[in-house]
Amino acid sequence: MRTFRHVTSAALTALVLFASAAPATADPSDATADPAPPSRMSAVGGPLLGKPGTQVRPATGTPALPAKLTARSWIVADADSGEVLAAHNAHWRLAPASTLKMLFADTLLPRFDKGTKHRVSLAELSGVQPGSSLVGVKENQTYTVHDLWLGVFLRSGNDAVHVLCAMNGGVDTTVRQMQEQAEELQANDTRVVTPDGFDAPGQVSSAYDLTLFARHGLRNPDFRGYSSTQRARFPGLTGKNGRRETFEIQNTNRLLTGTYGLTRYPGLTGVKNGYTSHAGNTLTVAAERNGRTLLVTLMHPDSGGNTVYEESAKLLDWGFAAGDTVQPVGTLVPPKSEAVASAEPTGPDDQEPPGNRAGGSQSDLASGDDDPAGVPTTGLVLAAVAAVLLGGVVFLIRRRPLPGVLGPGGWARHQSGAGSAGRRQWFRRKPRLPRR
Numbered sequence: 096m097r098t099f100r101h102v103t104s105a106a107l108t109a110l111v112l113f114a115s116a117a118p119a120t121a122d123p124s125d126a127t128a129d130p131a132p133p134s135r136m137s138a139v140g141g142p143l144l145g146k147p148g149t150q151v152r153p154a155t156g157t158p159a160l161p162a163k164l165t166a167r168s169w170i171v172a173d174a175d176s177g178e179v180l181a182a183h184n185a186h187w188r189l190a191p192a193s194t195l196k197m198l199f200a201d202t203l204l205p206r207f208d209k210g211t212k213h214r215v216s217l218a219e220l221s222g223v224q225p226g227s228s229l230v231g232v233k234e235n236q237t238y239t240v241h242d243l244w245l246g247v248f249l250r251s252g253n254d255a256v257h258v259l260c261a262m263n264g265g266v267d268t269t270v271r272q273m274q275e276q277a278e279e280l281q282a283n284d285t286r287v288v289t290p291d292g293f294d295a296p297g298q299v300s301s302a303y304d305l306t307l308f309a310r311h312g313l314r315n316p317d318f319r320g321y322s323s324t325q326r327a328r329f330p331g332l333t334g335k336n337g338r339r340e341t342f343e344i345q346n347t348n349r350l351l352t353g354t355y356g357l358t359r360y361p362g363l364t365g366v367k368n369g370y371t372s373h374a375g376n377t378l379t380v381a382a383e384r385n386g387r388t389l390l391v392t393l394m395h396p397d398s399g400g401n402t403v404y405e406e407s408a409k410l411l412d413w414g415f416a417a418g419d420t421v422q423p424v425g426t427l428v429p430p431k432s433e434a435v436a437s438a439e440p441t442g443p444d445d446q447e448p449p450g451n452r453a454g455g456s457q458s459d460l461a462s463g464d465d466d467p468a469g470v471p472t473t474g475l476v477l478a479a480v481a482a483v484l485l486g487g488v489v490f491l492i493r494r495r496p497l498p499g500v501l502g503p504g505g506w507a508r509h510q511s512g513a514g515s516a517g518r519r520q521w522f523r524r525k526p527r528l529p530r531r
Contacts, residue, residue: 132167136186137284140303141425144185151181152422161409165397168302169406171414174310174381174388178423180414182302185425188284189394191300192369193228193251194377195292197308198285198300200247200318202276203259203269209241209317219261220254224293227253230329230344242330248321249346250329251369256291266290280307281428294373302392303427309366309379309390310427322365322381325352350380350404357401360408364388368403376403382411389414 131147138145151160160181168184179185217234230245230252232238238258246255260269269290277285282304288295312318324346331340346352348368353359362382369377376399379392391410396402428434 130167132184132187136184136188137301137303139186139281139283140179140428144179144182144303144425147184147187149181149183150185150424152424153417154420154422157420158413158416161406161413164406164409165402166393166406167395169391169393169410170302170306171410172306172310172390172427174313174390177310177427177429179425179427180389180417180421180423181410182424185303186284186301187394188286188299188301189377190294190298190371190374191285191292191305191394192294192371192374192377193292194305194308194367194369194379194392195285195287195289195298195300196247196251196256196369197305197312197367197379198273198277198282198287199256199269199290199292200244200321201280201308201312201315202273203263204244204312204315204317206263207240207259209239209244211240212237213240213243213258213262215258216261219258222266223253223257224289227291227293228347229254231331231342232258233332236330236332238330244317244321245324245327245329245344248367249324249327249344251347251367253291253293260290277304279432280304280311280430281434282307292369292371294371302394305377305379305392305394306390307427309381309392311430313364313366313381319365322367323351323363348378348380349401350378350408355401357404360411370399375399378403378407380407380411382415384415387415 134147136145136147143150149160153159164183166183168187168189170182170185171180172178173180214237215232215234220232220234223229228251230247230250232243232246232252232254240259240262243255243259246252247259257266260266263269263272266289270287273287273290274285277283277287282300284299284301285304286297286299288298292298312322326343326345328341329344331342333339345354348365349355349357350360351363351365360380360382362384364381364383366379366381368379375395377392377394379390381388381390383389389411391407391414393403393407393410396406
């Protein structure tokens, strides 16, 4: 009896200590927290995409990748076949900035007719964060859904985003639907907190996921049309003569418009750029040449200005020059609803790259990095130890009942309403112990 109590006490104490020892993980959206990519990332699209560093499989005639690329993460993919031609930390979860608006458009574009008119209230603009990019939506003015989408794509207008959210049932509803859409697209690196991409703790995506959003969005003619529009007229205020004024808005994607010292990239067809003080620059672009469309996503280069555009243009040049000489390092997976069952796994989010299964270093196992499913590796080990300890406690309890407390029939008799008499009878009788 005394030994059993000591074992039980030790087991419970160990459980408490193990639970309190679980490491706290850093906010994955904080790009400044750790300048190095995680040692283990998602393997969606193929095991090579889950490895840190640059992944490329050149063959005879394949040109060298551009030198001095500073972006923390990038990817080059064929929009039609889905083949990933090269990648660098493709699944690194980073703050996406306004490139998250591609997922916003993927989610909401099919929900409204472009000709629908909406009169904006002041309350619908109250959630726009200070410092947001704006297109110039004003309260008590009427806009079509078409106007609002021009504001989203060309000027990255968070005011237009929030009006569309209000029409869709609110910000919370829209965020939930965006997360569901990300899951449908198998964009498992993405966590949506704000619908417009404005900085928020825990909000992350990856170069791989942003490329999925762009590829899926470009299948929609409206998405493709808005993302490729360079200039448009946007409604202003109603003048004294009763006529509504308009003003010109210009796309902020400099590779599309050829502004700020850049030339327009030949064949560029969209899609979306972004910037916040937390995320820095992010960009996803699509370009077509000789019947082939390439997608490039680039996140968090070392410096601002035109760097994100210049490095993206270099990767597009490399992708078109490489052509069919390069062997793909992975693939852009289809949406869940379109995926065809296959005998070979395509890289589910919780699949570990084969090279890490048997021979991971001790530092990798103890690092506390999130595994592809978002659960710390150390946490899984602690859970297993806790399960073993609990199993031992249950085994001891079942093997040796405590006299006067647990025994065959005694507790059941008390619970079934035998009353105080039944209880006295139980404690008066010595329970039978199984023979050993």
